[in-house]
Amino acid sequence: MIHQSRNLLCPIDPIVPCVCHCALFLLLCLCVLAEIPVLELLQLLSSLLFFAVYYYHGIYLASLCVSVLSLIQFLVSVFAKLPSTTMNQSSLLLLSLFGFATWFFSNPLFIQWKITIINVVFAISLFMYRYFKREAFFTITFRASKLIIPDHIGRVADNALVVFFLAVATINYWIFTHYSEAVWVSFKTLLLFVNVVYMLFITLYVSRHMKAAPSGSSAISS
Incomplete structure (x- = not known):
């Protein structure tokens, strides 16, 4: 049950979309300069598209757009044989499914539950x-x-x-059941940056203990 009485945060202020659009655009530019793979760039575009369409046309059309784009990303990764993990492909399929269900049934709970479900599955x-x-x-x-x-x-x-997956799943559930749809969309957009920063910290931690494999071991493994 959604507790509207706990909706303590205001709907999206007009300045918030501008700030988020600029931040996402800058993040996208940084990824291009850093030569981030195509699929990761498409995921950034997907997040930007969802927020932009939501602000102007609502959550149902935004969910449909993300559903179509996610399906395209999945097909590109499969047929173009781009580097992709099973986890990424599963995420794209689930996002496409839940996004389409949100539009088809006119029920935002599908796309809202998606973040919690997929993070629990990943954990x-x-x-x-x-x-x-x-x-x-x-x-x-x-x-x-x-x-x-x-x-x-x-x-x-x-x-x-x-721990990160479970924390995101829990926080997402708390937000979409206690606060407004607009607050949840802001959280979903912010989550993109949190994902990047958290994975950066994990990568930096691991890289401190990383070394190249001996040439002999790579030959054996091949």
């Missing part, structure tokens, strides 16, 4: 991956790029990511 998947592989996700991922990190460092990074 469980990461835990199960490490359980069955008997090794940290980050350790295996870096080894595939011919980089070595101690497994206990990889486990710390794994745990940090699991």
